[in-house]
Amino acid sequence: MKIIKNKAVIYARVSSKEQEETGYSLSSQKDYLLDYSERKDFRIIKTFSISESASGKNQREVFMKMMKYMSKNDIKILICEKVDRLTRNFRDAIVIDDWLDDDENKQVHLVKDSLVLHKNSRSQEKLNWGVRILFAKNYTDNLSEEVKKGQKQKIKEGWYPTKPPLGYKTTGEKGKKIHIIDKDVGPYIKKMFNLYATGNYSIKALSDKMFRLGFKSRNNIQVVKGRIHKMLSDPFYYGKFVWKGKMYQGNQEPIISKDLFEEVGFRLNGGNPHPYFRKRMTEFRGKTLCDKCKKTITWEYQKGNWYGGCKQCKSQLSKDKKYIRRKDVEEDLMKRIVTIAPKNDRILKILEKALKESHLEESEYHETKVKGMNNKLERIRQRVKTMYNDKLDERITAEFYDEKLKEFESEREDLTDALKRLDSDNSAYYRAGFGIHELAMRSNQIYLSSKASIEERRLLLSYAFSNIYILQGNIRVKYTKAFQFLQEWLPKVNEVLELENSVDNKEQKSTFVPLCPTMLRELDDVRTCVALLSVLY
Numbered sequence: 001m002k003i004i005k006n007k008a009v010i011y012a013r014v015s016s017k018e019q020e021e022t023g024y025s026l027s028s029q030k031d032y033l034l035d036y037s038e039r040k041d042f043r044i045i046k047t048f049s050i051s052e053s054a055s056g057k058n059q060r061e062v063f064m065k066m067m068k069y070m071s072k073n074d075i076k077i078l079i080c081e082k083v084d085r086l087t088r089n090f091r092d093a094i095v096i097d098d099w100l101d102d103d104e105n106k107q108v109h110l111v112k113d114s115l116v117l118h119k120n121s122r123s124q125e126k127l128n129w130g131v132r133i134l135f136a137k138n139y140t141d142n143l144s145e146e147v148k149k150g151q152k153q154k155i156k157e158g159w160y161p162t163k164p165p166l167g168y169k170t171t172g173e174k175g176k177k178i179h180i181i182d183k184d185v186g187p188y189i190k191k192m193f194n195l196y197a198t199g200n201y202s203i204k205a206l207s208d209k210m211f212r213l214g215f216k217s218r219n220n221i222q223v224v225k226g227r228i229h230k231m232l233s234d235p236f237y238y239g240k241f242v243w244k245g246k247m248y249q250g251n252q253e254p255i256i257s258k259d260l261f262e263e264v265g266f267r268l269n270g271g272n273p274h275p276y277f278r279k280r281m282t283e284f285r286g287k288t289l290c291d292k293c294k295k296t297i298t299w300e301y302q303k304g305n306w307y308g309g310c311k312q313c314k315s316q317l318s319k320d321k322k323y324i325r326r327k328d329v330e331e332d333l334m335k336r337i338v339t340i341a342p343k344n345d346r347i348l349k350i351l352e353k354a355l356k357e358s359h360l361e362e363s364e365y366h367e368t369k370v371k372g373m374n375n376k377l378e379r380i381r382q383r384v385k386t387m388y389n390d391k392l393d394e395r396i397t398a399e400f401y402d403e404k405l406k407e408f409e410s411e412r413e414d415l416t417d418a419l420k421r422l423d424s425d426n427s428a429y430y431r432a433g434f435g436i437h438e439l440a441m442r443s444n445q446i447y448l449s450s451k452a453s454i455e456e457r458r459l460l461l462s463y464a465f466s467n468i469y470i471l472q473g474n475i476r477v478k479y480t481k482a483f484q485f486l487q488e489w490l491p492k493v494n495e496v497l498e499l500e501n502s503v504d505n506k507e508q509k510s511t512f513v514p515l516c517p518t519m520l521r522e523l524d525d526v527r528t529c530v531a532l533l534s535v536l537y
């Protein structure tokens, strides 16, 4: 028995929304954590708490104050409810990691996540931590009510709620920022539109010409083609702005007239609508295919609607017409998503666990591969070194050395490339896994919620489907890998949960045998998990 209790600090945070909806307050979170501390025999020295509605700057201040306080007072234990209460950004996560790395006696207890982090945490726990930060960050990115509210207010007042395009600058106090024409750059913008409207310039030629005239990006370099194209399509310059696919009347002073903008837009697109409309179609681009000729469907904007048609074989995409409305396609797709979404929190938890395991395996596989490649690289380095000495000692000729060196160099390049690819593969895998969670957590909500924007729903669709085939009103889909997993997996999870209620469920195991081996392995985890869950419910 220890006589001196371990000193610890509590960090509590609660969102104002949660407080409103559930009545769950800061103090109940504190009580929960105090309770835990008592059981663990920790002595709480100080509690730091913050409300979610506090500004990001404020939150960070409290967080850093706490970290400082712990260092100063030699406190080695930090207690928090869950990862997303502790941090929602990678920056703070790194501060935590550094702090832990400093001393192996330091610990972070994430009580509801059942996670205790320390310097020598197992890789699985570290991964768990990483994935949770990713979720927390995603939560901030997507659902930050506060930011959205602020943005809405800005838009209502006629101001673009973010950095203005080149040619404008921001001025004014925080909360009252407005955009004015940058007197140094504005004239170039006007010139650029005028030049392009003549029809004598390609975008590339325009980029070069403008650079010669002295027009530069904020980083003081030539404004590249893609950027120029974007600027020429930006209605901001004639007094409007586009936010999340919707156009608003802005309060900023226009640089060009609407007529000039439209003239330029017409040229840009060979008579098609402005590219900013096209932006709203990126989610589907290349994914929708004609089910007869398997070529990409072309989407066109007509009188407030997008219509898809096959320019190749010109088949009827809807039942009685050549064109199909995007809205009809979307509605069909969303219904499909809902049918493969988890039905409740219990299933969600199970999925989370299964995913965690599979993440782990994947990342171990990558680790081994990366290690192998790095070893090879090191061997090459060594060989080059030896060879160089051989050359100096005249054991080999200079020609032989040069030739061999070239060989090594190319081998090194190949390996470096392969390593890079492996890195991006790894993140692709995470994204896919993340997609499942996204769906698991929100698809039903997103689909049913009146709050979800059309863009958010569309994003969900693009996560879910890799190919969408359309012909004569029939829609056939191919799910992305992540969602394929869900489609096969969720009915089984449901089944397991139902079995949980029956006393003898051993013989039911055969039901799951047809599942692929990975799922079978995860199924064992699910069964364990279900057993645990029955304690809770």
Ligand SMILES: [Zn+2]
Binding pocket: 290, 291, 292, 293, 294, 295, 310, 311, 312, 313, 314, 315
């Ligand atoms: Zn076709």
